[in-house]
Amino acid sequence: MSFLSPEPVISGVPYPVTSAAGDETPGSLDQFVGSTSFTIQMQGLLVVHGCGSFDGKSVRFYEKDHNGTGRDIRVWRITGPAGNDAAGRFLACHEAAW
Numbered sequence: 087m088s089f090l091s092p093e094p095v096i097s098g099v100p101y102p103v104t105s106a107a108g109d110e111t112p113g114s115l116d117q118f119v120g121s122t123s124f125t126i127q128m129q130g131l132l133v134v135h136g137c138g139s140f141d142g143k144s145v146r147f148y149e150k151d152h153n154g155t156g157r158d159i160r161v162w163r164i165t166g167p168a169g170n171d172a173a174g175r176f177l178a179c180h181e182a183a184w
Contacts, residue, residue, distance in 0.1 A: 093132050095160070100177040101126040103164070112176045118145040118164045126178050134162065134178070147178070 106112035106124040118138040125133050138147035145164040150156050161181045167174040
């Protein structure tokens with residue numbers, strides 16, 4: 087089976103989340119929990135599919151290939167808008183550690 091690498095991202099760089107769980111404006115970290123998807127703003131838009139769970143005051147999100155049902159690709163840390171972004175956005179940061 088062949089596998090195409092996903093769009094490259096930079097570890098440790100917070101990317102603004104533009105939509106989560108089908109909502110254009112995320113309103114709660116709950117939207118990143120369970121099997122779901124979100125979109126981040128990079129040079130363009132990147133849709134991330136996978137599964138998230140609460141990890142303290144943030145969500146640890148495991149990105150999966152094949153639209154959220156395959157193997158793990160990356161791990162993201164999702165943080166809420168309070169104190170993280172002057173514009174009040176949710177942020178997704180790729181973590182190199184598994």
